[in-house]
Structure formats: C-alpha cells, structure tokens
Amino acid sequence: MIEVLVNGASGRMGSEVVRSVMAEEGLAIAGAVDPAAAGKDLGEVVGIGHNGITISPNLEEAFKVKKPDVVVDFTSPKVIYENAKFVLSHGVNMVIGTTGLTADQRKELSEIANKSGANGLVAPNFSLGAVLLMKVSAEISKYMPNAEIIELHHNHKYDAPSGTAKLTAEKMAAARTKAPEPDETKESLPGVRGGKYEGITIHSVRLPGYVAHQEVLFGGYGEILTLRHDSLDRKSFMPGVMLACKKCMTVKGFVYGLENYLE
Numbered sequence: 001m002i003e004v005l006v007n008g009a010s011g012r013m014g015s016e017v018v019r020s021v022m023a024e025e026g027l028a029i030a031g032a033v034d035p036a037a038a039g040k041d042l043g044e045v046v047g048i049g050h051n052g053i054t055i056s057p058n059l060e061e062a063f064k065v066k067k068p069d070v071v072v073d074f075t076s077p078k079v080i081y082e083n084a085k086f087v088l089s090h091g092v093n094m095v096i097g098t099t100g101l102t103a104d105q106r107k108e109l110s111e112i113a114n115k116s117g118a119n120g121l122v123a124p125n126f127s128l129g130a131v132l133l134m135k136v137s138a139e140i141s142k143y144m145p146n147a148e149i150i151e152l153h154h155n156h157k158y159d160a161p162s163g164t165a166k167l168t169a170e171k172m173a174a175a176r177t178k179a180p181e182p183d184e185t186k187e188s189l190p191g192v193r194g195g196k197y198e199g200i201t202i203h204s205v206r207l208p209g210y211v212a213h214q215e216v217l218f219g220g221y222g223e224i225l226t227l228r229h230d231s232l233d234r235k236s237f238m239p240g241v242m243l244a245c246k247k248c249m250t251v252k253g254f255v256y257g258l259e260n261y262l263e
C-alpha cells in the first residue's frame, strides 16, 4: 500500500484527491494538511462521513504523526515552494499539482530531491486531454508559428496566466522552426492584446461558471486551426493524479509535465 498525504486537503482539488485516493486500489491516506480545517475530521470535511483522520495544521505536524510515502500538493502558488522544499528535503516523494513554481525554483527543488533521494513530478495539468492538447499544439507550431492561447477559468483562481497555458507556450516556442509573422496592431487600451510569454500571446478569462478550459488558435493564409480542451469537472484530473502517486515511487528524478509519466 502506498501511503499518501494530501496537502490542501479541504480545497477544491485536495478534497477530490482525498476521495479518489480512498477509492483507489494500492493507495491509502496517511494524513492530510490544511490550516483552515486543522483539527477537523478529514472524512467529514470532504463529505464522506467521519473517518477518524484528523487534519493537521502544517506538514511538520503531519510528518510527526506519520511520514508518508508520497505528498500530493494542491495548495497555492504563494506557499508551494516552501512546501516542496520541506517534503523533498525529508526524502519523501512529491506530486505537485499547484501552479506557480518558476524554472529556477524547479531547478533548486530538483537538486534538493537528488540529494535526499526523493522523486517528484510538477504537472500544471493532470487531465489526459490537456496533456494531448499541449503535445499536438507543439507539433502544429512547427508548421503554423502564428498562434495565440486563450485560457478560461473560474474567478477563484489565484494565478494568471494558468500553469497549463505557460507550459503549452513553452512547448510551442521550443517546437517552432520559424518566427511568427508580427502583427501591426497598436493597443489603445493597455492589456487588450493579452500578455506575451515565450513570444506567444496568452489571454486569461476569469468568470464564475468555468472550471478549466483552453483554446489554442493557429493562423495561416486563409485558414485558422482551433484546438480546445474543457475540464468540465475536477474528476478529469484524478486518473492522472492517481497514476502519478504510483509512478513517483519508482520513476527516478524530479520531472515537469505529466507526459514524463505517460510515455
């Protein structure tokens, strides 16, 4: 049995992960952390009824109760770097769904993991459809370098652009074989053309009602190719998270992108 601690256990993603781990063969809940829900019964907080597991206020306290095999983190871009440093320096494997880590921070975390012997994955998106959208977008970029990304999320999301949009842009930029044609537009309203990342324009939409959605638009001569992915429910991320909890036990190193565990 792989013992999993869920960090951010009472959040939108964390509570879904707790329910999925409990239902998954080969995985068990070792503990749960969430400052606002500390001291409460985990089962009651995630809506499955009393289960006798008390939510800890932080990782340090949780590790005193039981050191897990894997920590799954869905917390906040504000705290993920410190969380990851703590977990990996204790030699515990980590599955990071939280967005916001910079390339420099990922490099530092990789060094910490190498030293302690822990494995880890940082995946800005755990849904299979989104991973495929990124892969296909990179392939199309070889032939159609003019492209823009529109990501659409619920209005409680902290960061913009989304982690998925950033990884998509990184993959597209790396795959381009020629520079895109520049546009001649001048903004008369700051920000109206979106933001540029890796030379690719990203537009972030935030509205109640959305879960997680992304379009990639490619423009050619007299033609447009549009790809779109919609996560309509947070259950869409769960098969990827469950797979990652198992794979990080054996796949060596600290990697970026779920495709590293799929291919």
Ligand SMILES: NC(=O)C1=CN([C@@H]2O[C@H](COP(=O)(O)OP(=O)(O)OC[C@H]3O[C@@H](n4cnc5c(N)ncnc54)[C@H](OP(=O)(O)O)[C@@H]3O)[C@@H](O)[C@H]2O)C=CC1
Residues within 6 Å of the ligand: 007, 008, 009, 010, 011, 012, 013, 014, 033, 034, 035, 036, 058, 074, 075, 076, 077, 079, 096, 097, 098, 099, 100, 123, 124, 125, 126, 127, 163, 237
């Ligand atoms: N990789 C993927 O596939 C996906 C990634 N995400 C990412 O996951 C992250 C979380 O998203 P979501 O679940 O919607 O957010 P929520 O705000 O719903 O959940 C985050 C939870 O973490 C808690 N928290 C805050 N600080 C800490 C801390 N130091 N230690 C432990 N828990 C803490 C929050 O408590 P409080 O509310 O009291 O602050 C909250 O309960 C975001 O970065 C989001 O972009 C989301 C969906 C899919």
Ligand SMILES: O=C(O)C1=N[C@H](C(=O)O)C[C@H](O)C1
Residues within 6 Å of the ligand: 099, 124, 125, 153, 157, 158, 161, 162, 163, 164, 165, 211, 212, 213
């Ligand atoms: O905050 C969210 O909800 C999501 N965050 C991730 C991101 O920033 O890409 C993944 C998914 O889009 C949902």
